[in-house]
Amino acid sequence: MPADATAHVRIARPSLDLEAAERFWVAGLGLAVQYRHEADGTPGRHSLLMVGWPGAGWHLELVHDPAAPVVPRPTPEDLLVVYLGEEVPGALVRRLEEHGGTRVPAHNPYWDTWGVTVQDPDGYPLVLSTRTWP
Incomplete structure (x- = not known):
């Protein structure tokens, strides 16, 4: 099945602090928490926070690996x-x-x-x- 205008889009980014990210995106912008997973420290298990507006065709996934954190490297064009x-x-x-x-x-x-x-x-x-x- 080809992708078309009805396909849902997930934008995934690393985060060093999911609590700070949640404050910004949920309390600040007004997005809703769609899903949350807290890692237990097992290597390869990531904590993540998915936020978006209910019914929207996209959501933002913020990921943190407590065992091997990925440092965000945003550029000025990562809008x-x-x-x-x-x-x-x-x-x-x-x-x-x-x-x-x-x-x-x-x-x-x-x-x-x-x-x-x-x-x-x-x-x-x-x-x-x-x-x-x-």
């Missing part, structure tokens, strides 16, 4: 863009900052024109865009 279709609420940006995010200038000035960029606790950029996506 997760959420198209709001309206001005970015200042209260949302403040809430993200209060929950571990850091507002940063975008690497590409396009995103400063069309939104706000906030780094998550692992350094990955989240863009809240004022634009829509058809």
